[in-house]
Amino acid sequence: xxxxxxxxxxxxxxxxxxxxxxxxxxxxxxxxxxxxxxxxxxxxxxxxxxxxxxxxxxxxxxxxxxxxxxxxxxxxxxxxxxxxxxxxxxxxxxxxxxxxxxxxxxxxxxxxxxxxxxxxxxxxxxxxxxxxxxxxxxxxxxxxxxxxxxxxxxxxxxxxxxxxxxxxxxxxxxxxxxxxxxxxxxxxxxxxxxxxxxxxxxxxxxxxxxxxxxxxxxxxxxxxxxxxxxxxxxxxxxxxxxxxxxxxxxxxxxxxxxxxxxxxxxxxxxxxxxxxxxxxxxxxxxxxxxxxxxxxxxxxxxxxxxxxxxxxxxxxxxxxxxxxxxxxxxxxxxxxxxxxxxxxxxxxxxxxxxxxxxxxxxxxxxxxxxxxxxxxxxxxxxxxxxxxxxxxxxxxxxx
Ligand SMILES: *Cc1c(COP(=O)(O)O)cnc(C)c1O
Numbered sequence: 001x002x003x004x005x006x007x008x009x010x011x012x013x014x015x016x017x018x019x020x021x022x023x024x025x026x027x028x029x030x031x032x033x034x035x036x037x038x039x040x041x042x043x044x045x046x047x048x049x050x051x052x053x054x055x056x057x058x059x060x061x062x063x064x065x066x067x068x069x070x071x072x073x074x075x076x077x078x079x080x081x082x083x084x085x086x087x088x089x090x091x092x093x094x095x096x097x098x099x100x101x102x103x104x105x106x107x108x109x110x111x112x113x114x115x116x117x118x119x120x121x122x123x124x125x126x127x128x129x130x131x132x133x134x135x136x137x138x139x140x141x142x143x144x145x146x147x148x149x150x151x152x153x154x155x156x157x158x159x160x161x162x163x164x165x166x167x168x169x170x171x172x173x174x175x176x177x178x179x180x181x182x183x184x185x186x187x188x189x190x191x192x193x194x195x196x197x198x199x200x201x202x203x204x205x206x207x208x209x210x211x212x213x214x215x216x217x218x219x220x221x222x223x224x225x226x227x228x229x230x231x232x233x234x235x236x237x238x239x240x241x242x243x244x245x246x247x248x249x250x251x252x253x254x255x256x257x258x259x260x261x262x263x264x265x266x267x268x269x270x271x272x273x274x275x276x277x278x279x280x281x282x283x284x285x286x287x288x289x290x291x292x293x294x295x296x297x298x299x300x301x302x303x304x305x306x307x308x309x310x311x312x313x314x315x316x317x318x319x320x321x322x323x324x325x326x327x328x329x330x331x332x333x334x335x336x337x338x339x340x341x342x343x344x345x346x347x348x349x350x351x352x353x354x355x356x357x358x359x360x361x362x363x364x365x366x367x368x369x370x371x372x373x374x375x376x377x378x379x380x381x382x383x384x385x386x387x388x389x390x391x392x393x394x395x396x397x398x399x
Pocket of ligand 1: 138226252
């Protein structure tokens with residue numbers, strides 16, 4: 001570790017609470033690469049945890065942010081703005097659900113809004129409030145979303161957690177049926193679990209959830225915070241399953257790094273929140289909304305939905321090759337450019353070796369190396385990164 005990195009990390013550890021333990025200090029990013037403070041260039045196959053779907057500092061997004069920052073940076077929601085209004089219309093159109101949007105600032109906050117909206121609707125529909133979520137799922141770090149996240153490492157030390165959640169097994173419709181009671185109001189699911197290990201739902205499971213919600217008058221909530229905005233090859237991952245949720249949430253990749261969250265409803269739930277029943281001072285911030293509008297037009301103009309599928313297919317093949325080569329690599333999972341390499345062992349060892357070779361990747365679910373490269377990834381960059389991944393795997397698993 002060189003001087004500048006060392007120097008900043010020492011100051012960081014002295015004054016930033018140790019919720020994260022970084023070993024790289026980033027200075028800039030461009031497209032699919034980032035540069036650290038010592039000038040080292042790395043492939044960013046984390047996309048800032050699924051944020052930079054259009055790559056770092058896309059010129060259209062940069063321009064939109066700069067122009068809006070010079071015009072108006074905040075309007076408090078007591079006053080409307082053009083960017084947020086236009087963005088809401090665009091999200092409703094892309095969803096095809098005919099509903100409305102509530103804007104906030106993060107994934108946790110978007111899921112909180114979804115849970116609150118479901119409870120509010122449930123209070124008017126049989127006094128129901130319980131939300132069924134899934135083991136290995138992830139929904140955020142506020143108290144309610146931690147209660148919704150059925151994972152011990154996320155909940156430890158935070159008792160008492162808010163009540164009103166029941167847990168079921170992912171891809172197991174019978175366990176969902178068993179978790180439903182007279183108090184159940186909604187089922188919240190990631191179509192592709194991210195933090196839990198890059199685990200896609202099966203088509204039968206998503207269809208089964210929709211049918212169950214219709215039969216029992218429950219709301220289906222899709223958490224699209226990680227798998228949304230084109231990552232899996234459709235605007236929203238649920239669209240790849242041929243079902244429609246009642247509510248879905250977005251955040252991470254919506255505005256290419258400017259903090260923003262959104263809750264999108266269908267027509268039935270469009271007016272459940274009424275004046276003052278829910279709020280967020282920064283929600284729909286005009287700079288974030290301008291960035292999000294630029295992100296959507298870049299995805300459209302550059303055909304990034306199709307690219308996620310195409311380049312994702314090539315990357316998947318390359319990873320499958322490694323699975324065949326090394327006994328310690330068990331499986332490739334995922335959809336589009338949301339891919340997981342399942343390891344018999346500690347995935348952190350692989351992630352560290354990848355960084356040494358020049359590729360940033362993530363862990364997930366205790367045994368998975370997670371790749372979330374920007375959707376603008378070109379074939380030649382993928383080839384170069386694949387060579388680096390090959391070298392890293394050879395360091396860890398080679399004879
Ligand atoms: C990251 C994530 C969240 C939480 O988003 P924050 O912006 O960190 O609050 C919620 N759900 C899923 C699926 C996520 O991946």
